[in-house]
Amino acid sequence: MELMICCAARALEDGRTVAVGTGVPCAAAMLAQRTAAPNLVILFEAGGVGPQLPTMPISVGDSRTFHQALMATSMADVMETAQRGMIDYTFLGGAQIDAYGNLNSTIIGSDYARPKVRLPGSGGANDLASLCWRILVVTTHDRRRFVEKLDFVTTPGYLAGPGAREAAGLPPGAGPYRVITDLAVLGYNDARKRMEVISVHPGVALEQVRAATGFELGVREPPQATPPPTEQELRILREEVDPRRYIIGR
Amino acid sequence: MSNPISGDGSLFTDPSANRAREHFAHKPRALTDKLMTVADAVARLVQDGDYVAVGGFGADRIPTAPLHEILRQCKQGLGMAGHTSTHDFQLLCAGNLTGRGQTLRRVDIAYIIGLEARGLSPHARRVIESGEVEFTEWTNYSLAVRLKAAAMGLPFLPCRSMLGTDTFSKSAARAIDCPFTGERLAVVPALYPDVGIIHVHESDRFGNCRVRGTTVADWELSRAARKLIVTCERLISDDEIRQDPSRTFIPFYCVDAVCEVPFGSYPGNMPYEYFSDEDHLARWLAVERDPAEHKAFLDKFIHGVRDFSEYLQQCGGMTRLQELRRQELLL
Numbered sequence: 001m002e003l004m005i006c007c008a009a010r011a012l013e014d015g016r017t018v019a020v021g022t023g024v025p026c027a028a029a030m031l032a033q034r035t036a037a038p039n040l041v042i043l044f045e046a047g048g049v050g051p052q053l054p055t056m057p058i059s060v061g062d063s064r065t066f067h068q069a070l071m072a073t074s075m076a077d078v079m080e081t082a083q084r085g086m087i088d089y090t091f092l093g094g095a096q097i098d099a100y101g102n103l104n105s106t107i108i109g110s111d112y113a114r115p116k117v118r119l120p121g122s123g124g125a126n127d128l129a130s131l132c133w134r135i136l137v138v139t140t141h142d143r144r145r146f147v148e149k150l151d152f153v154t155t156p157g158y159l160a161g162p163g164a165r166e167a168a169g170l171p172p173g174a175g176p177y178r179v180i181t182d183l184a185v186l187g188y189n190d191a192r193k194r195m196e197v198i199s200v201h202p203g204v205a206l207e208q209v210r211a212a213t214g215f216e217l218g219v220r221e222p223p224q225a226t227p228p229p230t231e232q233e234l235r236i237l238r239e240e241v242d243p244r245r246y247i248i249g250r
Numbered sequence: 251m252s253n254p255i256s257g258d259g260s261l262f263t264d265p266s267a268n269r270a271r272e273h274f275a276h277k278p279r280a281l282t283d284k285l286m287t288v289a290d291a292v293a294r295l296v297q298d299g300d301y302v303a304v305g306g307f308g309a310d311r312i313p314t315a316p317l318h319e320i321l322r323q324c325k326q327g328l329g330m331a332g333h334t335s336t337h338d339f340q341l342l343c344a345g346n347l348t349g350r351g352q353t354l355r356r357v358d359i360a361y362i363i364g365l366e367a368r369g370l371s372p373h374a375r376r377v378i379e380s381g382e383v384e385f386t387e388w389t390n391y392s393l394a395v396r397l398k399a400a401a402m403g404l405p406f407l408p409c410r411s412m413l414g415t416d417t418f419s420k421s422a423a424r425a426i427d428c429p430f431t432g433e434r435l436a437v438v439p440a441l442y443p444d445v446g447i448i449h450v451h452e453s454d455r456f457g458n459c460r461v462r463g464t465t466v467a468d469w470e471l472s473r474a475a476r477k478l479i480v481t482c483e484r485l486i487s488d489d490e491i492r493q494d495p496s497r498t499f500i501p502f503y504c505v506d507a508v509c510e511v512p513f514g515s516y517p518g519n520m521p522y523e524y525f526s527d528e529d530h531l532a533r534w535l536a537v538e539r540d541p542a543e544h545k546a547f548l549d550k551f552i553h554g555v556r557d558f559s560e561y562l563q564q565c566g567g568m569t570r571l572q573e574l575r576r577q578e579l580l581l
Contacts, residue, residue: 121361
């Protein structure tokens with residue numbers, strides 16, 4: 001978990017904006033602010049802009065999300081900031097992800113009317129994935145999650161591949177950027193818009209990553225090893241970001 | 251994945267701006283005293299079959315007292331707008347499959363069942379998976395845009411999310427080509443709820459309201475709702491409102507009932523007032539695992555109490571609320 005948070009934090013450039021939810025994304029953004037991206041601005045979809053998070057929020061709308069913030073505004077204002085093209089990153093999750101980075105958080109099962117399991121639905125995920133420039137996903141890596149075909153496309157990745165987002169009417173030039181798992185850091189092939197391995201975590205073999213993935217997985221050459229967390233990253237994460245181990249203790 | 255121009259989900263409310271105008275033409279706009287009890291407000295303003303939209307964000311600044319009262323008065327066949335609906339959805343769906351008829355009949359879903367980082371509601375899942383509730387998919391932003399369209403007195407608005415996904419296909423949104431640029435856009439129908447229910451920090455007797463912290467979609471909801479019930483932490487004087495009108499977030503003419511309910515967002519969070527009661531919310535989730543235990547819990551905490559202040563007493567009263575205040579203020 002600590003490595004995943006560090007990888008997520010390292011993916012964020014300084015001076016950018018990021019829309020986050022609770023949990024790992026929030027921890028990653030807080031770590032980024034305390035390391036390479038002190039001028040990273042955090043936004044929450046319920047309206048919190050630029051908070052100085054005293055503790056981990058429980059809800060993306062609770063008081064912590066606008067603690068000593070620059071602005072407490074509305075959901076539409078935050079989403080429309082993204083719609084205007086001013087939110088660089090967003091972090092999302094889901095029960096399933098496919099090779100194009102599409103996400104399912106609506107149902108498990110093939111029949112929409114009679115699903116095996118009903119999940120919460122999009123929330124703001126579809127909006128943020130449609131409207132922010134770069135989508136990051138942090139998730140555990142197994143064949144139940146990394147599937148060839150989603151049971152339901154809740155949230156757009158690259159949809160059916162190159163040009164599909166634009167053909168559907170989504171703002172051009174945006175889309176999935178990184179997937180950070182417990183096994184590897186993945187990105188997307190520029191031409192095919194399919195997921196590919198960028199680096200494999202220490203102690204993990206590339207074949208393990210492939211075996212945990214339910215679709216054909218490319219590799220960005222040359223294959224890299226994920227740098228382990230530095231002592232500084234671990235210290236900040238354990239002492240400042242999550243001293244009560246809410247996230248890193250999972 | 252093709253790109254349909256129309257979702258096949260049901261549209262539960264009338265998007266007609268003209269019919270909304272006819273309603274608003276008759277909405278009282280005199281500066282009159284609207285102070286009443288929560289029981290009266292719900293009895294007078296929430297009719298069986300109404301479509302309800304709840305302010306705040308799930309368990310943040312939510313109007314808990316009127317939601318309890320809807321259960322106590324056994325309102326039936328309601329519709330609901332579910333933008334990150336967590337404890338509010340958990341409450342309204344507690345009137346389904348618990349032996350008191352069917353409170354919810356149709357739900358516009360953006361986010362339900364979950365309580366964010368706290369986990370999933372077993373009862374909410376039972377209700378949705380039972381098939382007795384009709385639902386249509388949306389997203390948090392598209393629901394806010396639907397309310398915004400209504401607040402503007404329009405029948406629809408465009409937005410740029412949902413396109414290309416099954417969420418769109420199972421919504422009642424449509425896609426159009428922009429008449430100016432030719433670009434493909436999603437358009438969503440205005441949502442004029444029959445009843446909006448919002449909890450605010452302060453209101454005067456006429457319904458001029460102040461809110462602190464994030465406003466979520468409540469600006470839009472307060473204007474979009476045909477009828478609006480406001481609960482407030484504190485009643486303040488009209489003079490105080492007039493001393494700083496820039497702070498008025500909802501004007502009186504949107505409001506049909508004002509109810510003073512201190513700690514009215516409990517067990518949810520109220521910014522600058524008290525934090526959410528995570529122990530109590532965890533208990534809700536725990537008892538829901540067993541339907542009989544859930545029913546006994548509802549009998550004790552909702553149906554077995556006269557009003558919201560009795561519920562607060564049951565939940566630890568002032569001692570607990572003071573703890574939550576200290577948590578909120580990081581003291």
